[in-house]
Amino acid sequence: MEQARETAGLAVRDAVVRYGATRRRPGSVAVDGVSLDVAAGEIVALLGPSGCGKSSLLRAVAGLEPLASGTVAFDGDDLAGVPVHRRNFGLLFQDGQLFPHRDVGRNVAYGLETQGVPRAERAARVAALLADVGLAGYEGRSVATLSGGEKQRVALARALAPRPRLLLLDEPLSALDRRLRERLAVDVRDALRATGTTAVFVTHDHDEAFTVADRVAVMDAGRLLQVDAPDVLLCAPANTRVAEFLGLAAPDAPGARDTSRARTAAAATSTGHDL
Numbered sequence: 001m002e003q004a005r006e007t008a009g010l011a012v013r014d015a016v017v018r019y020g021a022t023r024r025r026p027g028s029v030a031v032d033g034v035s036l037d038v039a040a041g042e043i044v045a046l047l048g049p050s051g052c053g054k055s056s057l058l059r060a061v062a063g064l065e066p067l068a069s070g071t072v073a074f075d076g077d078d079l080a081g082v083p084v085h086r087r088n089f090g091l092l093f094q095d096g097q098l099f100p101h102r103d104v105g106r107n108v109a110y111g112l113e114t115q116g117v118p119r120a121e122r123a124a125r126v127a128a129l130l131a132d133v134g135l136a137g138y139e140g141r142s143v144a145t146l147s148g149g150e151k152q153r154v155a156l157a158r159a160l161a162p163r164p165r166l167l168l169l170d171e172p173l174s175a176l177d178r179r180l181r182e183r184l185a186v187d188v189r190d191a192l193r194a195t196g197t198t199a200v201f202v203t204h205d206h207d208e209a210f211t212v213a214d215r216v217a218v219m220d221a222g223r224l225l226q227v228d229a230p231d232v233l234l235c236a237p238a239n240t241r242v243a244e245f246l247g248l249a250a251p252d253a254p255g256a257r258d259t260s261r262a263r264t265a266a267a268a269t270s271t272g273h274d275l
């Protein structure tokens with residue numbers, strides 16, 4: 001698992017999230033002692049099956065869920081007691097929830113208005129961000145006229161606009177159909193890279209995780225099983241559970257490492273083809 005590092009970026013140490021705890025009962029554990037580093041400018045995907053604790057971990061990093069124990073730090077500063085709106089993190093959920101009465105440009109500009117960015121600079125930054133998400137010139141469009149994919153692109157631009165030091169994305173593409181998801185995953189990655197944004201991207205879809213992320217953290221039952229670059233995960237899954245979840249091994253296979261399917265998958269990933 002991850003070694004403690006005092007580098008720029010996010011550092012989660014031994015994080016535990018519980019639900020339903022009372023003075024008499026410990027409650028149920030959703031996140032069970034997770035440690036994870038995300039370096040400045042890095043994109044990490046949290047990948048795992050439904051209910052494994054991905055959103056709980058993301059919400060704890062955001063400050064939306066309290067930690068039962070452990071720490072979350074950014075650039076070396078412990079964030080215990082720092083409320084959500086003081087963390088300077090951006091959040092993007094499955095339904096980007098645009099403001100219906102603002103046009104596209106004013107949706108993207110929202111965070112810049114609250115930061116007091118002057119009008120001319122606002123307009124330039126909005127135009128650049130819309131170009132980054134593939135919607136150049138959409139400023140005047142009503143959000144009611146946008147497709148689902150366009151809405152999520154606008155939501156991404158709005159989340160990036162205030163230049164958050166960390167962007168937390170919780171299944172941002174899962175409401176879209178498969179083909180659109182594949183295209184948008186590439187565009188999300190490109191927009192995050194173009195803006196140099198540090199990000200944690202939650203998904204249960206391994207293709208999406210491999211497309212978007214520099215490293216993928218595979219999670220199961222509240223714990224991280226492996227954190228590695230996509231090609232390493234595919235060539236050398238740490239155990240059968242990881243291989244199984246990546247679709248590389250049958251549940252009763254004796255060992256997961258170096259299967260021919262893993263090698264094929266790694267080759268496909270490195271050449272950018274679908275598996």
Ligand SMILES: Nc1ncnc2c1ncn2[C@@H]1O[C@H](COP(=O)(O)OP(=O)(O)OP(=O)(O)O)[C@@H](O)[C@H]1O
Nearest residue numbers: 019020030048049050051052053054055056057204
């Ligand atoms: N507010 C809550 N109160 C009680 N239990 C919760 C709450 N939120 C989540 N849980 C439980 O914690 C566990 C982890 O849930 P979480 O939503 O973090 O998983 P997930 O991996 O994000 O799942 P999904 O992919 O389905 O969204 C689950 O057993 C869930 O039922």
